[in-house]
Amino acid sequence: MLRRYRGEDEVGRPAEVYNRKVEELRASAEKLARSERERAPEERRDRRRTRQEPVTPMKLSIQQFQRSWDSAAPDARVKL
Secondary structure, eight states: OOOOOOOOSTTHHHHHHHHHHHHHHHHHHHHHHHHHHHHHHHHHHHHHHHHHOTTHHHHHHHHHHHHHOOTTSTTHHHHO
C-alpha cells in the first residue's frame, strides 16, 4: 500500500504532483487495457475474414479508417 506524504513543505508539493501523475498513469493504463480487450474480438473477426476473402485486406483498411475517422480532429485534412 502506498503511503502518501502529507507535509506542506518543499517536499510536499512535488510529492503531491508526483502522486497525482502516478494515479493518472494508472487510470490511463487501465483505459488502454480495457480498450484492447474490447477491440480483440473485432480484430479476430477481421483476421478470419482476411483468410476467407482475397479483396478483404483493402476492405478492412477502409473499414478501420472509417471507424477511426474524426473530421473534427486538427490533423483530419492531413490524414485524408
